[in-house]
Amino acid sequence: MRKKGFTLIELILAIVIIGFVITGLALTYQQIIQGLIYNSELNKVTNIQQQVFSLANSFHYEDPAIAVPTTILEQNYLNSGYKVRIDIGYKFISASYHDLYNVKVFRVRIFKKGTSQVITDTRMLRLGKLKYVTF
DSSP states (O other), rough: EEEEEEHHHHHHHHHHHHHHHHHHHHHHHHHHHHHHHHHHHHHHHHHHHHHHEEEESSSOOGGGGOOSSSSEEEEEGGSSSOEEEEEEEEEEEEESOEEEEEEEEEEEEEEEETTTTEEEEEEEETTTTEEEEOO
């Protein structure tokens, strides 16, 4: 007559299966947390870029504050902890065979906190009063 219950082998097998399930869930949870942290940082950087481009668009095209060539380097942009480098230069663009436009190029690079690793590198072009952004 067999007693009700589990054998030692059945218990060990159940523990091993539960261990695999818990390990898989822990790895998935870790990846979700890393993704959330990365997306949060990218969201902050995107907001900083939008602020910088809005500021650049607020200046008149001929304003000496955005004279060419200029490099502006902010070590801790608005206490965000991010380093922002803004390079302003000219580029000649040919719209047709006869037209040649002198365009101001705003290059905004945002660096990871405390490093020289670039998170984003975006350019905005300004042609006189026309404003448009290229990514």
